Amino acid sequence: MRITAELRRRGMLVNHKRVSRLMRADNLLAMQPRAFVVTTDSKHQFEVYLNLASRMKLTGINQLWVADITYIRLDRAWYCKHDDEDKIDQSAQPCPRPRPAIAQ
Incomplete structure (x- = not known):
C-alpha cells in the first residue's frame, strides 16, 4: 500500500x-x-492469587525457582516443553528436546 x-x-x-x-x-x-489477538480472559471465575515472588528478597541460590510448561501437539501426540530456572543462578537451560507427555 x-x-x-x-x-x-x-x-x-x-x-x-x-x-x-x-x-x-x-x-x-x-x-x-497482523491484527492483535487478545487471548487473556481477565474476567474469569477463578481465584486470582498474589504474586508472592515479587515480595521476596533473594540473597542466594535455590531460594526462588520459576517454571513454565507448554504443551505442544505434534504428529498426533502431545509433547511438553518446560523451562525451569533458579532466579539467582540463571544458568539452568531449557530441556533440549520435547518429550512425550500425554498419551492419546
Missing part, C-alpha cells in the same frame, strides 16, 4: 492490485500487519 501511494505521488497511474502483481512477479513479498 505504501508503494502504491508513493508511485501515485510520483504521477504514475497504478492501483494496489497491479503493484501487488508486479511485486509477486519479482518475488518481493510485502509484510502484512
Whole structure:
C-alpha cells in the first residue's frame, strides 16, 4: 500500500492490485500487519492469587525457582516443553528436546 501511494505521488497511474502483481512477479513479498489477538480472559471465575515472588528478597541460590510448561501437539501426540530456572543462578537451560507427555 505504501508503494502504491508513493508511485501515485510520483504521477504514475497504478492501483494496489497491479503493484501487488508486479511485486509477486519479482518475488518481493510485502509484510502484512497482523491484527492483535487478545487471548487473556481477565474476567474469569477463578481465584486470582498474589504474586508472592515479587515480595521476596533473594540473597542466594535455590531460594526462588520459576517454571513454565507448554504443551505442544505434534504428529498426533502431545509433547511438553518446560523451562525451569533458579532466579539467582540463571544458568539452568531449557530441556533440549520435547518429550512425550500425554498419551492419546
